[in-house]
Amino acid sequence: MGGQACVFYGAAQFSKDVDFALLAGAENYARLHSALLALEAICIAVPRFDPAVLERGHAVHFRCQAPGVQGLRVDVMTRLRDLAPFLELWARRTTLTDDSGDSYDLLSVPDLVLAKKTQRDKDWPVITALVDGHYHSLGGQPTPPRIDFWLREARTPELLTVLAARFPAETQALLNSRPLLAHAIRGDLDAMRPLLDAEVRAEQAKDRAYWEPLRRELEAFRREEREAP
C-alpha cells in the first residue's frame, strides 16, 4: 500500500519508504519478524511493536540496515481508518507478477484511494492522480463498479464533467450521495471547485478526529521513551 503502490498505479514516481498492511495474527507476526530479521530492521520510533497497539490503528516504523536496503524505512499497519478488514482488502487486491516470477500484492485502487484520504495535504493530489490514472487505463472498459468508483472519487471538475456526460443515469443516481455531481451534469466547472475543496476539508477533519486519541497515545509513548532509564 502507500507510495510504492502509487508507483505501480502510475500516480507517483518513487517513494522513500515501503508501507505494508498486514493480517493481524500470531503466524503472520512470526513471518513479519523473520522478514525484519533478514532486513536487519530496527524499530525507529514509537510505538514499539505490539499487536495490541497495531490493532488500535497505530503504525510501527522500522529502518533496515542490511546491505542493499540500508536506511530504507518500512512501516507496518494492520488497520486503516474507514477501510474494510484485511481479508476483504486481500480478496480484492491487485496482484502483479514480473518476468522473474516475483509477485506484488497491492491494495486495490479504490481501497488505496480510501487509505489516502488523510489529513495530510500531500495525499490529496495522489488521490486525484490515482483516479485519473484508473480512468485512463480502464475508461474503455466501463463496468458498474468502475463507473461508481469514478463518479464517487474523481477529484477534477474536468473529469467529473466528462463522466457526467458519458454516464448520465449513473450520475443522476448518485446525486444524493455526491451533490456536486449536479454541477458536473451542467458542466459548471467553477461551481465544483469549492465543493471539491470542501470534501477535502471534511475528510481531513474526520481523519484528525480519528487520530486525536492515537496522537495523544503517541505523545504518551514518546514521554515514556524519554523518561525510560
Place this chain on the structure above:
Amino acid sequence: MPPTSPDATLAVEMTYEQLPDEWKEWLDLTPIERFRESEKIFAQYLAMGGSLDPDPDPTSPFYDPPTSGSGAAYGRPGLRVLWRSAV
C-alpha cells in the same frame, strides 16, 4: 524520463491529452515497468545524497517536532543555503 523529486506526484487538474509528454510516457508504461523505473530513480536519488528520512510534515499524525529535522536544503544533505531572498 519524468521529472524526479521525492514522492513526486502526477500533475493534476489536466486531462491525459494535456499532460506533458514525460508524464504520458510514465502512464503508458506497464505497472512493472514503472516499478523498475522507480527503482532507478530511487538509486539516482540515493547517489545524489538524498535522505530517506521522512519529510517534515506538520499535517501528519506521525509528526513529532523535536525529532523531525527541518529538511535538507532543496532535498539534499550535501547542500546548504548560502543566501536566499527575504521572502
